[in-house]
Amino acid sequence: MPRLQPSLFWRARRISPFATFLLRACRDLQSVKNELRWISEHVSQAAPAFSPRSFPYKTRMWQLCERRARGEPLQYILGTQPFGELDIRCRPGVLIPRWETEAYTLELSRILIDEISSEKKQPMRILDVCSGTGCIALQLYSQLQPSCPSLHVRGLDISQEAISLARENVVHNALVQNPGKQTIRFLHGNIFNPSDAVRDALYLSQQSDDTAKWDLIISNPPYVSNRSFSRDTTRSVRNFEPKLALVPNHTHNDTSEDIFYARLLDLSKTLRPKRMLFEVAGMEQALRVVRMIFLQQPSLSSPAMRTSEKGEAGKELHRDLYTVVQIWRDDPSVQQQHAARESEKDEVVTVEGREITVKGDGKVRSVYFVGGDSFNQFGWSSVTGRG
Amino acid sequence: MPLLLRRAFGLAGHSNGVPKAVASSLRTGPRSPGSPPSTTTLMTRISTAFFTSSPTCCLKRNQMPPRPKHPPEADIEESFLKGSGPGGQKINKTNSAVQLKHIPTGIVVKCQETRSREQNRKIARDLLAAKLDILANGDQSRTVIVGNVKKKRSDSAAKKSRRKYKKLAEEKEGGQQQPKEKEEQNEEDDDDRTGGLITEGSFEEREGKPFIELMEEEAISKKPSEMRNVGKGGGGGGGGKAADHDDDDGTGGFTPTRKDSRI
Numbered sequence: 024m025p026r027l028q029p030s031l032f033w034r035a036r037r038i039s040p041f042a043t044f045l046l047r048a049c050r051d052l053q054s055v056k057n058e059l060r061w062i063s064e065h066v067s068q069a070a071p072a073f074s075p076r077s078f079p080y081k082t083r084m085w086q087l088c089e090r091r092a093r094g095e096p097l098q099y100i101l102g103t104q105p106f107g108e109l110d111i112r113c114r115p116g117v118l119i120p121r122w123e124t125e126a127y128t129l130e131l132s133r134i135l136i137d138e139i140s141s142e143k144k145q146p147m148r149i150l151d152v153c154s155g156t157g158c159i160a161l162q163l164y165s166q167l168q169p170s171c172p173s174l175h176v177r178g179l180d181i182s183q184e185a186i187s188l189a190r191e192n193v194v195h196n197a198l199v200q201n202p203g204k205q206t207i208r209f210l211h212g213n214i215f216n217p218s219d220a221v222r223d224a225l226y227l228s229q230q231s232d233d234t235a236k237w238d239l240i241i242s243n244p245p246y247v248s249n250r251s252f253s254r255d256t257t258r259s260v261r262n263f264e265p266k267l268a269l270v271p272n273h274t275h276n277d278t279s280e281d282i283f284y285a286r287l288l289d290l291s292k293t294l295r296p297k298r299m300l301f302e303v304a305g306m307e308q309a310l311r312v313v314r315m316i317f318l319q320q321p322s323l324s325s326p327a328m329r330t331s332e333k334g335e336a337g338k339e340l341h342r343d344l345y346t347v348v349q350i351w352r353d354d355p356s357v358q359q360q361h362a363a364r365e366s367e368k369d370e371v372v373t374v375e376g377r378e379i380t381v382k383g384d385g386k387v388r389s390v391y392f393v394g395g396d397s398f399n400q401f402g403w404s405s406v407t408g409r410g
Numbered sequence: 411m412p413l414l415l416r417r418a419f420g421l422a423g424h425s426n427g428v429p430k431a432v433a434s435s436l437r438t439g440p441r442s443p444g445s446p447p448s449t450t451t452l453m454t455r456i457s458t459a460f461f462t463s464s465p466t467c468c469l470k471r472n473q474m475p476p477r478p479k480h481p482p483e484a485d486i487e488e489s490f491l492k493g494s495g496p497g498g499q500k501i502n503k504t505n506s507a508v509q510l511k512h513i514p515t516g517i518v519v520k521c522q523e524t525r526s527r528e529q530n531r532k533i534a535r536d537l538l539a540a541k542l543d544i545l546a547n548g549d550q551s552r553t554v555i556v557g558n559v560k561k562k563r564s565d566s567a568a569k570k571s572r573r574k575y576k577k578l579a580e581e582k583e584g585g586q587q588q589p590k591e592k593e594e595q596n597e598e599d600d601d602d603r604t605g606g607l608i609t610e611g612s613f614e615e616r617e618g619k620p621f622i623e624l625m626e627e628e629a630i631s632k633k634p635s636e637m638r639n640v641g642k643g644g645g646g647g648g649g650g651k652a653a654d655h656d657d658d659d660g661t662g663g664f665t666p667t668r669k670d671s672r673i
Contacts, residue, residue, distance in 0.1 A: 054503070057522055096502050105506075105526030122505045122527065123498055247499055256500045269499050304498055353497065357488065386497050 024050070024258070044088035048259065058097060062087050065101050094259040106158045109165060109196045113156060116184045118268035120158040123353050123388045124243055124302065128159050130355040131241070131300060131391075132166035139170050145238075146173035150225065150296070152214055152242040152287060154178030155268060157189030159241055164207045165198060171205075177224060178209040182267060186211045215286055227293060237296040244283035245271040246304050251280070280304070284312050288319050291394075298393045306372075306387040309350050313374045316348060316392060347393040353385025474559075475552045478543040480535045487511045488531075508534045517541050 027046065035042040035055055041062075045055045063075070066083050073080040087100055098104040098113040105111070106120045107129055113119050139147070147167065151160040160178040167174055180186050189209040200206050212221035221227075226236040247256065247269045256269070272278035279285075284301055291299060303309045350372065370381040381387070489509045495501050507522040508530040519541065521534035543551040 053522075057504075061525060097504065098502070104504075105524070105529070108528055118499070119502050121498060121502065125527065243499075245499075251496075251500070255496050257495070257502070260500060260502050264502065302498065304500075305496060388498060 041084050041088045044092040047092045048094055058091070061097070061101065062091070095263055096259045099263065104156075104158075107162045107166070109158070109161055109192075111156050111158045111161070112188065112192055112195050114184070114188055115263065116265055117182070117188050118155045118185075118264055120156055123385075124159060125162070126354050126356075127300065127302070127351055127389045127391075128162045128241075129166075130351070131239075132163055133356075135163075135167060135239070136170055139167070146175065147171050147238045148236065149174075149176045149239045149241065150237050150294075151176070151178040152240065153244045153268070153283070154180045154189055154209060155185050155243070157185075157192050157209060159243065160189070160207060160209070161192055161196060161198065163239075163241075164205075165196065168199075168205055174205045176207040178207075179212055179214060179221070179225070180209070181211075181213050182265070183211055185268075214283075214290070225294065227290070237294050239298050239300070240287065240291065240294065240296040241300045242283065242287060243302040244287075245269050245273070246280050246283065246302070246308065248280040249273075249276050251304070281308065281311055281315070284315060288315055291319075296394060298391070300389055300391045302389045303387065306350075309387045309390050310372070310374055312390045313348060313350070313379060316390075317375050317377075347391075348379050349391045350379055350381045350387055351389045351391055352381065352383035353388045355383035355389075357384045474556055475550070477536075478539040478552060480539050481512060481542060485513050486535075486538070487513055506530050510534045510538050512538055512542065515542065515545065517545075 027050065031046060031052065032043055034052060035046045038052075038056065039059060042055050042059055045058050045062075046052075049055045049058055063084065066080060066087070067075070070079070070083070075081075090100055091097060096113075096119055098119045099115050102112060102114075103110050104113050104120050106125050111120050135147070149160070149163055151157070151163075154160050157178050160176045164174065164176045178186075178189055180189070186209045193207060193209075198207060208224075210221055210224050212218055217225065217227060245268055249270060252261065252266070252270050260269070266273045270278075271280060271282045287299070287301070301312060303312060371378040372381055373379070487510070489511060504525050506525050506527045507520060508527060509518065509520045511518045517538065519534050519538045521530045521537060523533050524530055540551075540553050544553055548554070
């Protein structure tokens with residue numbers, strides 16, 4: 024972390040005495056101003072009877088700013104994090120929802136709503152593995168509920184704290200459930216060693232047949248390596264957020280950071296989801312995940328793949344192989360803001376001889392792919408470019 | 411017409427129980443001095459005010475232009491503000507800033523008001539719509555008109571406050587009697603929101619009287635609303651969320667103590 028210039032402290036002091044505390048955590052003046060405003064709004068809302076000049080108000084501000092100065096995340100101090108249209112409660116012990124997660128969840132919900140409105144409504148089943156606060160599951164549920172009469176969302180997490188918090192968030196956001204028609208539920212279990220109850224809930228114990236059991240399996244699993252945890256994470260993440268949610272198998276130092284993706288791809292043979300989305304750390308990990316996908320489905324690396332037709336805007340849609348694989352950046356809904364735009368073509372990256380579209384702007388954040396069943400079931404005859 | 415009835419219909423500067431909208435619609439044009447409005451015109455106006463469905467009769471006195479609508483999405487480019495570092499699970503900083511660019515005019519609006527990106531989007535679009543409104547309408551835009559009205563109100567409040575303190579200072583020099591008399595009176599009148607534009611009595615009534623008598627009359631019938639305004643100006647300047655103080659104290663209610671400035 025670069026050292027703070029003394030002049031920054033003087034400028035912060037001119038804003039407010041509290042700002043010097045926040046500067047230690049925020050490191051730049053604009054964030055300090057924003058966080059000061061949010062913390063003082065929070066204190067005013069909690070105790071509206073006290074004037075900002077009063078002793079109790081100032082004491083409370085000191086308390087919160089001191090906590091923030093030590094690096095405690097603002098979301099733990101204020102207790103909430105806005106996520107899409109929802110307000111997610113946060114607690115120490117559970118990972119805080121990130122804005123990148125919000126971005127791809129919103130894009131995905133747009134895609135799903137398009138699909139629901141264009142084709143005849145079918146029961147939609149969504150599984151969120153490593154749900155944490157439940158933000159992804161809750162967001163998808165709240166976005167799809169108006170247009171999808173039969174919607175079942177399940178969240179799975181190994182931490183009981185996370186499950187309780189997720190259940191609290193369902194109530195806090197006033198999500199309405201319709202037993203049998205629209206449900207959202209959170210399960211406590213281990214994806215690597217699921218108990219019988221969890222296996223039943225995930226349809227794991229049923230014989231694998233050709234019907235897809237899950238429409239979407241989405242996951243934001245622990246993907247930080249031990250080395251990256253020590254080097255790349257910020258102080259507030261390292262010291263205050265649970266390592267269990269960041270590093271896979273964090274008690275053992277030699278576990279690969281891709282282990283969750285391997286497990287989910289293994290399970291996908293039985294679960295047969297129509298589409299899957301994984302959050303990844305960056306381009307290197309995204310490429311590794313894409314290679315794992317290709318290894319899973321050996322037909323993808325066959326010569327037939329190279330002679331497939333190209334869809335519009337550079338995306339590849341294989342009428343023979345029925346799979347779409349995309350890499351999404353931080354903000355998948357916007358065009359990339361650099362030279363690639365001039366050519367009006369999407370950015371592509373080549374993996375094992377095949378071109379993969381890279382969508383959006385920012386750093387690489389997720390991998391999205393559509394299984395073959397969707398083409399069979401919906402009988403796509405035209406190239407739409409949508410996954 | 412008896413004073414009580416005039417007051418009831420909001421024609422004497424006080425409106426007890428009659429909504430402002432109705433009261434304003436009952437006000438007739440400039441009155442000739444000394445002659446109250448006729449009862450028949452009043453009754454007609456009451457019936458139209460209460461029993462008509464068209465909204466035009468219940469307009470606010472200061473009719474603002476409506477809030478400008480958001481420009482179409484096709485004209486807006488939401489540019490992505492890159493965060494530093496690897497991002498994702500490794501960083502938990504809120505990044506809710508939204509930057510909009512209006513392509514036809516080139517106006518750029520940045521908003522990081524709230525922690526929620528969705529709310530910031532809405533606020534940014536409101537800001538952009540307001541800027542486009544100013545660009546399109548200039549002095550007729552909503553922002554400028556609202557600004558003028560607010561400025562007028564605050565100017566007149568400041569003027570009243572200056573007048574009052576000036577008088578207080580003069581009277582203090584003159585004698586000790588009058589400041590004490592004023593504090594004893596506790597008239598419970600409604601707020602006078604006319605901004606001093608409508609005063610009791612007409613100009614001709616006041617014209618003949620000696621200046622000193624007019625000043626005494628004003629001092630005696632001083633509305634506590636003005637005292638209230640001044641009190642708020644003095645005491646509430648420190649923070650917007652001042653606790654409610656007793657209105658009877660006037661200026662003497664709240665004095666910021668020195669120890670509050672200790673940091």
